[in-house]
Amino acid sequence: MKTNYKLKKTVNLFIYSFLLTTLVSAQNVDERQFQKIYETALSEGKAYDWLNYLSNQIGGRLSGSIQAQQAVDYTKLQLDSLGLDRVWLQPVMVPKWVRGTPEFAYFETTPGVTTNVPITALGGSIATPQKGIKAQVVEVQGIGDLAALGEAGIKGKIVFYNRPMDPTLINTFSAYSGAVDQRGSGAAEAAKYGALGVIVRSMTLRLDDFPHTGGLRYGDLPKEEWIPAAAISTNAADLLSTTLKLNPDIKFYFKQNCKQFDDVQSYNVIGEIKGSTHPEEYIVVGGHLDSWDLGDGSHDDGAGCVQSMEVLRLLKKTGYTPKRTIRVVLFMNEENGLRGGRKYAEEAQKKNENHIFALESDAGGFTPRGFSFDSPEADFERTKAWQKLFEPYLVHMFITGGSGADIGPLKNDSIVLAGLRPDSQRYFDYHHAANDTFEQVNKRELELGAAAMTSLVYLFDTYGTVAPE
Amino acid sequence: MKTNYKLKKTVNLFIYSFLLTTLVSAQNVDERQFQKIYETALSEGKAYDWLNYLSNQIGGRLSGSIQAQQAVDYTKLQLDSLGLDRVWLQPVMVPKWVRGTPEFAYFETTPGVTTNVPITALGGSIATPQKGIKAQVVEVQGIGDLAALGEAGIKGKIVFYNRPMDPTLINTFSAYSGAVDQRGSGAAEAAKYGALGVIVRSMTLRLDDFPHTGGLRYGDLPKEEWIPAAAISTNAADLLSTTLKLNPDIKFYFKQNCKQFDDVQSYNVIGEIKGSTHPEEYIVVGGHLDSWDLGDGSHDDGAGCVQSMEVLRLLKKTGYTPKRTIRVVLFMNEENGLRGGRKYAEEAQKKNENHIFALESDAGGFTPRGFSFDSPEADFERTKAWQKLFEPYLVHMFITGGSGADIGPLKNDSIVLAGLRPDSQRYFDYHHAANDTFEQVNKRELELGAAAMTSLVYLFDTYGTVAPE
Numbered sequence: 001m002k003t004n005y006k007l008k009k010t011v012n013l014f015i016y017s018f019l020l021t022t023l024v025s026a027q028n029v030d031e032r033q034f035q036k037i038y039e040t041a042l043s044e045g046k047a048y049d050w051l052n053y054l055s056n057q058i059g060g061r062l063s064g065s066i067q068a069q070q071a072v073d074y075t076k077l078q079l080d081s082l083g084l085d086r087v088w089l090q091p092v093m094v095p096k097w098v099r100g101t102p103e104f105a106y107f108e109t110t111p112g113v114t115t116n117v118p119i120t121a122l123g124g125s126i127a128t129p130q131k132g133i134k135a136q137v138v139e140v141q142g143i144g145d146l147a148a149l150g151e152a153g154i155k156g157k158i159v160f161y162n163r164p165m166d167p168t169l170i171n172t173f174s175a176y177s178g179a180v181d182q183r184g185s186g187a188a189e190a191a192k193y194g195a196l197g198v199i200v201r202s203m204t205l206r207l208d209d210f211p212h213t214g215g216l217r218y219g220d221l222p223k224e225e226w227i228p229a230a231a232i233s234t235n236a237a238d239l240l241s242t243t244l245k246l247n248p249d250i251k252f253y254f255k256q257n258c259k260q261f262d263d264v265q266s267y268n269v270i271g272e273i274k275g276s277t278h279p280e281e282y283i284v285v286g287g288h289l290d291s292w293d294l295g296d297g298s299h300d301d302g303a304g305c306v307q308s309m310e311v312l313r314l315l316k317k318t319g320y321t322p323k324r325t326i327r328v329v330l331f332m333n334e335e336n337g338l339r340g341g342r343k344y345a346e347e348a349q350k351k352n353e354n355h356i357f358a359l360e361s362d363a364g365g366f367t368p369r370g371f372s373f374d375s376p377e378a379d380f381e382r383t384k385a386w387q388k389l390f391e392p393y394l395v396h397m398f399i400t401g402g403s404g405a406d407i408g409p410l411k412n413d414s415i416v417l418a419g420l421r422p423d424s425q426r427y428f429d430y431h432h433a434a435n436d437t438f439e440q441v442n443k444r445e446l447e448l449g450a451a452a453m454t455s456l457v458y459l460f461d462t463y464g465t466v467a468p469e
Numbered sequence: 470m471k472t473n474y475k476l477k478k479t480v481n482l483f484i485y486s487f488l489l490t491t492l493v494s495a496q497n498v499d500e501r502q503f504q505k506i507y508e509t510a511l512s513e514g515k516a517y518d519w520l521n522y523l524s525n526q527i528g529g530r531l532s533g534s535i536q537a538q539q540a541v542d543y544t545k546l547q548l549d550s551l552g553l554d555r556v557w558l559q560p561v562m563v564p565k566w567v568r569g570t571p572e573f574a575y576f577e578t579t580p581g582v583t584t585n586v587p588i589t590a591l592g593g594s595i596a597t598p599q600k601g602i603k604a605q606v607v608e609v610q611g612i613g614d615l616a617a618l619g620e621a622g623i624k625g626k627i628v629f630y631n632r633p634m635d636p637t638l639i640n641t642f643s644a645y646s647g648a649v650d651q652r653g654s655g656a657a658e659a660a661k662y663g664a665l666g667v668i669v670r671s672m673t674l675r676l677d678d679f680p681h682t683g684g685l686r687y688g689d690l691p692k693e694e695w696i697p698a699a700a701i702s703t704n705a706a707d708l709l710s711t712t713l714k715l716n717p718d719i720k721f722y723f724k725q726n727c728k729q730f731d732d733v734q735s736y737n738v739i740g741e742i743k744g745s746t747h748p749e750e751y752i753v754v755g756g757h758l759d760s761w762d763l764g765d766g767s768h769d770d771g772a773g774c775v776q777s778m779e780v781l782r783l784l785k786k787t788g789y790t791p792k793r794t795i796r797v798v799l800f801m802n803e804e805n806g807l808r809g810g811r812k813y814a815e816e817a818q819k820k821n822e823n824h825i826f827a828l829e830s831d832a833g834g835f836t837p838r839g840f841s842f843d844s845p846e847a848d849f850e851r852t853k854a855w856q857k858l859f860e861p862y863l864v865h866m867f868i869t870g871g872s873g874a875d876i877g878p879l880k881n882d883s884i885v886l887a888g889l890r891p892d893s894q895r896y897f898d899y900h901h902a903a904n905d906t907f908e909q910v911n912k913r914e915l916e917l918g919a920a921a922m923t924s925l926v927y928l929f930d931t932y933g934t935v936a937p938e
Contacts, residue, residue: 442898
């Protein structure tokens with residue numbers, strides 16, 4: 001068959017150049033919106049001021065505490081001032097664990113000479129008897145060592161978990177994952193062999209004097225078999241380990257009077273801009289408002305909260321009208337229960353809200369390096385093509401992987417979940433410790449994170465997700 | 470012509486698979502060497518301990534000071550202990566500028582009420598008269614504003630340069646470049662219009678109370694026309710600016726008694742591993758040993774020095790035998806003269822040493838993001854292909870651009886110059902100020918930089934540079 005080849009070619013060329021123009025101009029629009037977002041974030045950002053208040057006027061915000069409630073009130077008030085379409089509190093019952101008076105620990109470095117060492121009760125731990133626990137110590141490199149020691153080696157003793165985080169891993173979260181079972185399950189496992197208590201090396205790569213708290217789980221262990229557990233600073237862990245090598249029979253003493261109370265009322269804080277053309281599709285950006293009680297929770301996760309609030313402010317400030325409904329959710333109780341994340345997903349399902357994208361920031365307020373995506377494959381391929389837009393802003397890493405604990409319960413076959421991935425090197429220096437404070441957050445790094453998040457939310461709002469087949 | 474097609478195909482396949490195997494195995498060798506370097510750097514690094522000594526036992530190391538000499542002695546001793554083939558001091562005469570007693574400044578916030586403000590003399594500035602200078606202030610946004618004001622607006626006054634670094638630029642070094650002419654040339658330019666002195670807003674993006682020093686140049690201005698210049702903290706600059714808006718006639722007072730002495734003897738510190746197969750080709754890695762006097766010079770550039778020393782230690786420690794001659798050079802006097810860099814290049818030329826690659830670390834001890842290369846085009850294309858090897862270590866940026874001030878004098882048509890590019894967000898928070906201290910350096914970030922540098926030096930040593938056509 002003969003065709004008018006020349007005409008076809010011309011038409012093809014026309015279509016091609018039309019498509020190209022459209023593509024190029026769409027890209028230019030995206031580039032311009034990115035630029036507006038970044039310029040606004042870096043020259044008139046609000047995240048740092050919000051964080052200053054959360055950290056320095058309120059402080060550590062453990063679930064069920066007065067400070068947690070103050071944080072709910074403060075962030076709602078701030079969201080109210082942004083001119084969003086709706087701001088509300090979503091009730092959720094949360095566990096209430098209280099540390100009580102400061103923990104106390106010492107051991108004999110030389111017979112008759114004791115040294116006090118910094119410890120902190122693990123979140124959810126029971127108290128020691130009022131007079132404390134004094135017992136011999138058995139040092140292990142992990143839960144796997146217990147079976148060989150058996151009851152003969154463990155009963156009546158304190159188990160000291162001392163496997164450090166692996167410093168050779170580049171991503172410190174991988175090093176954390178490789179060590180944190182000692183904190184999470186060490187007490188429950190040691191209890192099965194008759195241990196009296198557990199001391200865990202702090203989950204940090206630094207050698208310093210800060211003990212790092214964090215949740216433990218007793219699992220299905222009967223309550224009467226629970227034993228108390230505390231974290232010890234890395235410097236003190238090294239001192240204890242050396243002392244045990246010289247004299248394996250020394251005794252370790254610790255005392256803590258933490259306590260679990262009945263669940264109390266608390267809230268997720270939610271703000272929303274209603275979508276202009278697809279209001280029935282929901283995009284969520286969030287962090288968790290609760291924190292541990294030792295520091296002021298600036299990196300974990302005050303930073304993620306104020307960045308998420310800033311996303312909605314930046315969208316408005318740059319004059320962008322979202323097509324879809326965009327929500328900021330400040331989740332309550334990530335640290336010791338995840339009740340807020342579960343409640344939010346439960347309510348979303350009840351109301352049949354179609355969540356297409358959720359983004360969490362819960363890895364510190366450091367320079368953003370990229371995002372990790374937990375998403376259907378086609379969507380990840382499409383998303384990965386957006387990486388180019390981020391490169392001028394030195395955001396290079398678009399990888400598959402986890403997203404965030406609070407948005408996890410939203411997972412289904414079609415939603416795209418994502419997590420901001422800031423530089424991880426300093427994170428565990430402060431994580432769950434008394435030095436997680438406002439001074440450790442750099443204003444620009446925090447703002448760059450908020451700008452990167454806003455830019456990604458903008459793209460998902462503009463282009464939606466890939467329709468499931 | 471008929472050929473035995475099948476045989477040819479087989480031979481081709483054979484050659485192809487041979488080449489592929491060779492390529493793949495070369496890549497595997499590189500990957501394994503990278504892994505060894507990183508693991509050693511992160512698990513048994515020395516850089517942090519060296520920096521601790523340089524910063525906390527010696528402190529700020531201004532050219533010509535006792536501390537600079539102590540730093541020469543200390544680093545030579547440390548290099549001596551590494552079992553290199555040769556360690557020596559390269560004599561170089563350096564300028565000696567001394568700050569003298571602490572500077573003092575105040576202005577009237579309300580008539581009759583004065584406020585003291587933090588200032589620091591700019592490096593190389595002359596002193597004020599002994600009784601100080603008290604004069605009206607004319608605020609400008611840059612050198613470009615002077616002509617319009619003319620002698621009528623400037624003569625007998627203090628010129629206050631207050632253009633801030635641009636916070637919307639992602640790379641803070643670009644923001645620095647866009648503002649630093651005020652510090653470098655502001656005094657010489659204002660003097661031409663009869664100004665009595667100059668006050669410059671500190672070169673930092675933070676709002677705080679630290680004045681940041683740094684060099685100025687009087688250029689070809691006759692010595693009798695030189696005027697004193699100082700930097701003022703950003704908080705104080707904002708206070709002064711607001712005060713001037715309310716009352717343009719207030720007077721500013723400042724006093725400083727800094728002084729330039731005759732040049733004194735100093736040294737570059739050099740260590741060398743002799744090449745096993747191409748000893749006549751030289752690779753240099755370095756930083757500058759001198760620093761300003763306000764802090765302890767941990768980021769600028771203690772970090773670069775200890776990382777460079779660590780490069781040679783890591784090569785040895787990982788059992789790598791360099792083909793080419795590898796030198797660490799700790800340059801003296803980058804901050805106010807560049808005499809060390811010039812002397813090293815001069816001596817290299819005299820001895821006809823063929824330098825093929827030089828790498829400097831002088832942008833802080835923060836998480837490495839990449840390298841910038843000043844190199845012949847073919848070499849950059851080849852180098853860029855190596856970027857893939859660095860990605861598992863989260864080093865993503867291979868760009869063209871500047872390298873380092875000290876290695877600049879080595880530039881010729883064939884050498885590849887490179888600079889480590891760490892994350893830049895925090896750098897100017899500390900740069901040339903009293904808070905550039907050891908506490909601001911993170912051990913892992915410092916070590917990751919040393920590992921990235923070592924890996925790049927390994928590649929250039931193994932593969933050389935592209936031969937000039």
